[in-house]
Amino acid sequence: MRGGGFGLLGDIIVGVIGALxxxxxxxxxxxxxxxxxxxxxxxxxxxxxxxxxxxRLIRSA
Incomplete structure (x- = not known):
């Protein structure tokens, strides 16, 4: 997905929650x-x- 992301720790947390x-x-x-x-x-x-x-939908709104 395009964009700047949420930083290293944020991306890791999003990945774990996404897996769940x-x-x-x-x-x-x-x-x-x-x-x-x-x-x-x-x-x-x-x-x-x-x-x-x-x-990203929520963040861009």
Whole structure:
């Protein structure tokens, strides 16, 4: 995602919260990831992107 980010510590925190959000979203919608490291990384990445998108919408408003 484009932009300046939230700094090193802020980006780490957003990434961790995004990973938790991704796990919550995938389990809520009943989407199976196949498990394993690759599945967890995909879920965490999607969750972080969704969270960053939402935060940037709020930040730009």
């Amino acid at each position: 959000l991704g796990g919550f979203l995938f389990s809520t919608f009943g989407v199976a990831t196949g498990g394993g490291l690759i599945g967890s990384l995909i879920v965490a990445t999607i969750g972080a992107v969704v969270l960053l998108f939402g935060l």
